Amino acid sequence: MAWLGSIVPLDHLGHYIHWHFILISVSNLIVICLMVATFVAALFLPFPGRSRRKENQ
Amino acid sequence: MSTTEIDRQWTTRLRKRAAGKLPPEKLLPDTQPSYVSSWIYVFGVTTLAALVIVIVTGCILAIEGPQWWHSSDIGHFVNSMHLWSVEIFFFAMIVHLWGKYFMGAWRGGRTLTWMTGCVTFFASILAGFTGYVSQTNFDSQWISTQAKDGINATGGGSFFNVLNLGQMLMWHIVILPIAAIALTAMHVLLVRIKGVVPPYEEDTEIAR
Ligand code: HEM
Numbered sequence: 208m209a210w211l212g213s214i215v216p217l218d219h220l221g222h223y224i225h226w227h228f229i230l231i232s233v234s235n236l237i238v239i240c241l242m243v244a245t246f247v248a249a250l251f252l253p254f255p256g257r258s259r260r261k262e263n264q
Numbered sequence: 265m266s267t268t269e270i271d272r273q274w275t276t277r278l279r280k281r282a283a284g285k286l287p288p289e290k291l292l293p294d295t296q297p298s299y300v301s302s303w304i305y306v307f308g309v310t311t312l313a314a315l316v317i318v319i320v321t322g323c324i325l326a327i328e329g330p331q332w333w334h335s336s337d338i339g340h341f342v343n344s345m346h347l348w349s350v351e352i353f354f355f356a357m358i359v360h361l362w363g364k365y366f367m368g369a370w371r372g373g374r375t376l377t378w379m380t381g382c383v384t385f386f387a388s389i390l391a392g393f394t395g396y397v398s399q400t401n402f403d404s405q406w407i408s409t410q411a412k413d414g415i416n417a418t419g420g421g422s423f424f425n426v427l428n429l430g431q432m433l434m435w436h437i438v439i440l441p442i443a444a445i446a447l448t449a450m451h452v453l454l455v456r457i458k459g460v461v462p463p464y465e466e467d468t469e470i471a472r
Protein backbone atom coordinates (compact mmCIF):
# COMPACT_ATOMS: atom_id res chain seq x y z
CA MET A 208 0.00 0.00 0.00
CA ALA A 209 3.02 2.29 0.37
CA TRP A 210 2.89 3.03 -3.37
CA LEU A 211 -0.39 4.90 -2.74
CA GLY A 212 1.51 7.56 -0.83
CA SER A 213 3.81 8.17 -3.80
CA ILE A 214 0.94 9.27 -6.07
CA VAL A 215 0.59 12.52 -4.16
CA PRO A 216 3.92 13.34 -2.48
CA LEU A 217 3.04 14.73 0.93
CA ASP A 218 6.44 15.14 2.57
CA HIS A 219 7.27 18.57 1.18
CA LEU A 220 5.86 22.05 1.70
CA GLY A 221 2.35 22.64 0.41
CA HIS A 222 1.60 24.90 -2.56
CA TYR A 223 -0.03 28.26 -2.01
CA ILE A 224 -1.83 30.74 -4.23
CA HIS A 225 -0.96 34.30 -3.31
CA TRP A 226 -2.79 37.13 -5.07
CA HIS A 227 -2.66 40.54 -3.37
CA PHE A 228 -4.12 39.96 0.10
CA ILE A 229 -5.59 36.57 -0.83
CA LEU A 230 -3.49 33.66 0.40
CA ILE A 231 -4.87 30.13 0.19
CA SER A 232 -3.34 26.68 0.01
CA VAL A 233 -4.04 24.75 -3.17
CA SER A 234 -5.50 21.87 -1.14
CA ASN A 235 -8.01 24.17 0.55
CA LEU A 236 -8.92 25.75 -2.78
CA ILE A 237 -9.51 22.31 -4.32
CA VAL A 238 -11.82 21.33 -1.45
CA ILE A 239 -13.80 24.58 -1.81
CA CYS A 240 -14.17 24.01 -5.58
CA LEU A 241 -15.34 20.43 -4.91
CA MET A 242 -17.94 21.71 -2.43
CA VAL A 243 -19.27 24.22 -4.97
CA ALA A 244 -19.36 21.50 -7.65
CA THR A 245 -21.20 19.14 -5.28
CA PHE A 246 -23.70 21.87 -4.42
CA VAL A 247 -24.43 22.63 -8.09
CA ALA A 248 -24.66 18.90 -8.91
CA ALA A 249 -27.11 18.38 -6.03
CA LEU A 250 -29.36 21.08 -7.47
CA PHE A 251 -29.37 19.83 -11.05
CA LEU A 252 -28.89 16.04 -11.03
CA PRO A 253 -32.26 14.24 -11.19
CA PHE A 254 -33.19 12.49 -7.96
CA PRO A 255 -33.93 8.77 -8.50
CA GLY A 256 -37.58 7.86 -8.02
CA ARG A 257 -38.88 11.37 -8.36
CA SER A 258 -40.71 10.81 -11.67
CA ARG A 259 -42.03 7.42 -10.54
CA ARG A 260 -43.63 8.95 -7.49
CA LYS A 261 -45.26 11.68 -9.56
CA GLU A 262 -46.85 9.11 -11.90
CA ASN A 263 -48.43 7.37 -8.94
CA GLN A 264 -50.16 10.48 -7.71
CA MET B 265 -53.84 8.74 43.94
CA SER B 266 -56.66 10.61 42.25
CA THR B 267 -56.64 11.32 38.52
CA THR B 268 -55.88 14.98 39.06
CA GLU B 269 -52.91 14.08 41.21
CA ILE B 270 -51.59 11.82 38.46
CA ASP B 271 -52.17 14.59 35.93
CA ARG B 272 -50.04 16.94 37.99
CA GLN B 273 -47.03 14.58 38.20
CA TRP B 274 -44.08 15.94 36.29
CA THR B 275 -43.57 12.58 34.59
CA THR B 276 -47.15 12.65 33.26
CA ARG B 277 -46.89 16.25 32.14
CA LEU B 278 -43.54 15.63 30.45
CA ARG B 279 -44.86 12.57 28.60
CA LYS B 280 -47.97 14.39 27.41
CA ARG B 281 -45.95 17.38 26.22
CA ALA B 282 -43.41 15.23 24.42
CA ALA B 283 -46.08 13.05 22.81
CA GLY B 284 -48.04 16.14 21.78
CA LYS B 285 -45.04 17.84 20.16
CA LEU B 286 -43.49 14.77 18.65
CA PRO B 287 -45.91 11.85 18.12
CA PRO B 288 -44.22 8.70 16.71
CA GLU B 289 -45.56 9.31 13.18
CA LYS B 290 -43.86 12.72 13.20
CA LEU B 291 -40.64 11.36 14.72
CA LEU B 292 -40.29 8.73 11.99
CA PRO B 293 -42.62 9.77 9.16
CA ASP B 294 -43.54 7.36 6.34
CA THR B 295 -43.56 9.97 3.59
CA GLN B 296 -42.23 13.46 2.89
CA PRO B 297 -43.58 16.21 0.60
CA SER B 298 -42.63 15.79 -3.09
CA TYR B 299 -40.17 18.71 -3.05
CA VAL B 300 -37.95 16.73 -0.66
CA SER B 301 -36.99 14.37 -3.51
CA SER B 302 -33.88 16.33 -4.43
CA TRP B 303 -30.21 15.60 -3.77
CA ILE B 304 -29.86 18.80 -1.75
CA TYR B 305 -31.87 17.20 1.10
CA VAL B 306 -29.35 14.36 1.37
CA PHE B 307 -26.59 16.44 2.94
CA GLY B 308 -28.09 16.77 6.42
CA VAL B 309 -28.19 13.02 6.84
CA THR B 310 -24.74 12.68 5.19
CA THR B 311 -23.41 15.00 7.89
CA LEU B 312 -25.17 12.91 10.51
CA ALA B 313 -23.75 9.64 9.13
CA ALA B 314 -20.23 11.11 9.06
CA LEU B 315 -20.66 12.28 12.65
CA VAL B 316 -21.58 8.73 13.71
CA ILE B 317 -18.37 7.37 12.12
CA VAL B 318 -16.34 10.16 13.77
CA ILE B 319 -17.73 9.21 17.18
CA VAL B 320 -17.34 5.44 16.70
CA THR B 321 -13.73 5.67 15.42
CA GLY B 322 -12.94 8.23 18.16
CA CYS B 323 -14.19 5.76 20.78
CA ILE B 324 -11.99 2.99 19.32
CA LEU B 325 -8.97 5.33 19.44
CA ALA B 326 -9.80 6.18 23.05
CA ILE B 327 -10.10 2.51 24.03
CA GLU B 328 -6.77 1.49 22.45
CA GLY B 329 -4.64 4.59 23.14
CA PRO B 330 -1.92 6.53 21.25
CA GLN B 331 0.74 3.79 21.24
CA TRP B 332 -1.67 1.61 19.32
CA TRP B 333 -2.78 4.17 16.73
CA HIS B 334 0.76 5.41 16.14
CA SER B 335 2.39 2.04 15.65
CA SER B 336 -0.02 -0.65 14.43
CA ASP B 337 -1.54 -0.99 10.95
CA ILE B 338 -5.09 -1.23 12.25
CA GLY B 339 -4.37 1.72 14.52
CA HIS B 340 -3.26 3.81 11.53
CA PHE B 341 -6.35 2.72 9.67
CA VAL B 342 -8.78 3.72 12.44
CA ASN B 343 -6.88 6.99 12.92
CA SER B 344 -7.29 7.68 9.18
CA MET B 345 -10.98 6.77 9.31
CA HIS B 346 -11.35 9.30 12.12
CA LEU B 347 -9.64 12.05 10.08
CA TRP B 348 -11.41 11.33 6.80
CA SER B 349 -14.88 11.05 8.32
CA VAL B 350 -14.22 14.49 9.83
CA GLU B 351 -13.34 15.77 6.34
CA ILE B 352 -16.60 14.34 4.96
CA PHE B 353 -18.49 15.72 7.97
CA PHE B 354 -17.35 19.30 7.32
CA PHE B 355 -17.72 18.97 3.55
CA ALA B 356 -21.32 17.74 3.83
CA MET B 357 -22.13 20.27 6.57
CA ILE B 358 -21.03 23.18 4.36
CA VAL B 359 -23.07 21.97 1.38
CA HIS B 360 -26.02 21.42 3.78
CA LEU B 361 -25.59 24.95 5.16
CA TRP B 362 -25.51 26.48 1.66
CA GLY B 363 -28.63 24.53 0.72
CA LYS B 364 -30.54 25.69 3.80
CA TYR B 365 -29.31 29.25 3.32
CA PHE B 366 -30.62 29.52 -0.25
CA MET B 367 -33.88 27.78 0.76
CA GLY B 368 -34.31 30.31 3.56
CA ALA B 369 -34.95 27.26 5.74
CA TRP B 370 -35.26 29.39 8.91
CA ARG B 371 -38.73 30.53 7.74
CA GLY B 372 -41.94 29.54 9.49
CA GLY B 373 -40.68 29.43 13.07
CA ARG B 374 -37.56 27.41 12.26
CA THR B 375 -35.16 29.94 13.82
CA LEU B 376 -34.03 27.46 16.47
CA THR B 377 -33.30 24.83 13.81
CA TRP B 378 -31.03 27.29 12.02
CA MET B 379 -29.43 28.52 15.24
CA THR B 380 -28.73 25.01 16.60
CA GLY B 381 -27.10 24.34 13.20
CA CYS B 382 -24.90 27.44 13.56
CA VAL B 383 -23.85 26.57 17.10
CA THR B 384 -23.12 22.95 16.09
CA PHE B 385 -20.92 24.31 13.31
CA PHE B 386 -19.03 26.44 15.83
CA ALA B 387 -18.66 23.55 18.31
CA SER B 388 -17.42 21.32 15.46
CA ILE B 389 -14.73 23.85 14.53
CA LEU B 390 -13.53 23.82 18.15
CA ALA B 391 -13.61 20.01 18.12
CA GLY B 392 -11.52 20.00 14.93
CA PHE B 393 -9.09 22.49 16.42
CA THR B 394 -8.62 20.62 19.70
CA GLY B 395 -8.17 17.42 17.69
CA TYR B 396 -5.37 18.97 15.65
CA VAL B 397 -3.56 20.27 18.73
CA SER B 398 -3.84 16.84 20.41
CA GLN B 399 -1.73 15.14 17.74
CA THR B 400 1.57 15.69 19.62
CA ASN B 401 3.56 16.31 16.43
CA PHE B 402 5.10 19.35 14.71
CA ASP B 403 1.74 20.24 13.16
CA SER B 404 0.04 20.42 16.52
CA GLN B 405 2.96 22.36 17.97
CA TRP B 406 2.75 24.93 15.18
CA ILE B 407 -1.06 25.20 15.35
CA SER B 408 -1.17 25.55 19.13
CA THR B 409 1.56 28.20 19.34
CA GLN B 410 -0.15 30.23 16.60
CA ALA B 411 -3.53 29.80 18.33
CA LYS B 412 -1.98 30.80 21.67
CA ASP B 413 -1.14 34.24 20.24
CA GLY B 414 -4.59 34.53 18.67
CA ILE B 415 -6.48 33.58 21.81
CA ASN B 416 -4.26 35.75 24.02
CA ALA B 417 -5.05 38.74 21.79
CA THR B 418 -8.75 38.24 22.62
CA GLY B 419 -8.18 37.79 26.36
CA GLY B 420 -9.41 34.20 26.11
CA GLY B 421 -6.01 33.00 27.29
CA SER B 422 -7.06 33.57 30.88
CA PHE B 423 -9.69 30.83 30.51
CA PHE B 424 -8.07 28.33 28.15
CA ASN B 425 -4.49 27.30 27.63
CA VAL B 426 -4.16 25.89 24.13
CA LEU B 427 -0.60 24.76 24.93
CA ASN B 428 -1.93 22.50 27.69
CA LEU B 429 -2.18 19.13 25.98
CA GLY B 430 -4.20 17.50 28.75
CA GLN B 431 -6.76 20.30 28.70
CA MET B 432 -7.08 20.28 24.90
CA LEU B 433 -7.41 16.48 24.77
CA MET B 434 -10.16 16.53 27.43
CA TRP B 435 -12.05 19.19 25.49
CA HIS B 436 -11.63 17.11 22.37
CA ILE B 437 -12.79 13.78 23.76
CA VAL B 438 -15.28 14.80 26.47
CA ILE B 439 -16.82 18.26 26.41
CA LEU B 440 -16.99 19.01 22.68
CA PRO B 441 -18.28 15.57 21.59
CA ILE B 442 -21.03 15.83 24.22
CA ALA B 443 -21.88 19.33 22.95
CA ALA B 444 -21.87 18.25 19.30
CA ILE B 445 -24.06 15.20 19.95
CA ALA B 446 -26.53 17.11 22.15
CA LEU B 447 -26.81 19.99 19.68
CA THR B 448 -27.19 17.64 16.71
CA ALA B 449 -29.93 15.72 18.55
CA MET B 450 -31.77 18.98 19.24
CA HIS B 451 -31.29 20.07 15.62
CA VAL B 452 -32.71 16.86 14.12
CA LEU B 453 -35.61 16.69 16.61
CA LEU B 454 -36.50 20.30 15.74
CA VAL B 455 -36.56 19.38 12.04
CA ARG B 456 -38.99 16.57 12.90
CA ILE B 457 -41.17 18.78 15.10
CA LYS B 458 -41.45 21.55 12.50
CA GLY B 459 -41.49 19.38 9.36
CA VAL B 460 -39.54 20.24 6.21
CA VAL B 461 -39.83 23.90 5.21
CA PRO B 462 -41.93 24.43 2.04
CA PRO B 463 -40.17 26.06 -0.94
CA TYR B 464 -40.73 29.82 -1.38
CA GLU B 465 -43.22 29.35 -4.22
CA GLU B 466 -45.29 26.80 -2.25
CA ASP B 467 -45.72 29.00 0.78
CA THR B 468 -46.13 32.67 0.01
CA GLU B 469 -47.51 33.32 3.49
CA ILE B 470 -44.31 32.60 5.42
CA ALA B 471 -41.99 33.39 2.53
CA ARG B 472 -42.66 37.11 2.90
C1 HEM C 1 -23.65 18.49 12.87
C2 HEM C 1 -24.03 19.18 11.83
C3 HEM C 1 -25.42 19.05 11.23
C4 HEM C 1 -26.19 17.93 11.09
C5 HEM C 1 -25.86 16.49 11.53
C6 HEM C 1 -27.43 18.34 10.46
C7 HEM C 1 -28.48 17.48 10.16
C8 HEM C 1 -29.67 17.87 9.58
C9 HEM C 1 -30.67 16.97 9.05
C10 HEM C 1 -30.58 15.44 9.09
C11 HEM C 1 -31.68 17.73 8.56
C12 HEM C 1 -32.94 17.24 7.85
C13 HEM C 1 -32.63 16.82 6.43
C14 HEM C 1 -32.19 17.95 5.53
O1 HEM C 1 -32.97 18.87 5.29
O2 HEM C 1 -31.03 17.89 5.08
C15 HEM C 1 -31.35 19.12 8.79
C16 HEM C 1 -32.14 20.22 8.48
C17 HEM C 1 -31.77 21.55 8.66
N1 HEM C 1 -30.49 22.02 8.92
FE1 HEM C 1 -28.95 20.88 9.58
N2 HEM C 1 -27.38 19.70 10.24
C18 HEM C 1 -26.17 20.18 10.67
C19 HEM C 1 -25.68 21.47 10.58
C20 HEM C 1 -26.44 22.56 10.13
C21 HEM C 1 -25.93 23.91 9.93
C22 HEM C 1 -24.48 24.33 10.13
C23 HEM C 1 -27.00 24.68 9.52
C24 HEM C 1 -27.05 26.15 9.20
C25 HEM C 1 -26.54 27.08 9.94
C26 HEM C 1 -28.17 23.82 9.47
C27 HEM C 1 -29.45 24.25 9.15
C28 HEM C 1 -30.53 23.42 8.96
C29 HEM C 1 -31.89 23.86 8.76
C30 HEM C 1 -32.38 25.32 8.77
C31 HEM C 1 -32.68 22.69 8.58
C32 HEM C 1 -34.18 22.62 8.40
C33 HEM C 1 -34.60 22.43 7.00
C34 HEM C 1 -36.09 22.35 6.88
O3 HEM C 1 -36.84 22.62 7.82
O4 HEM C 1 -36.51 22.02 5.79
N3 HEM C 1 -27.79 22.54 9.83
N4 HEM C 1 -30.10 19.18 9.40
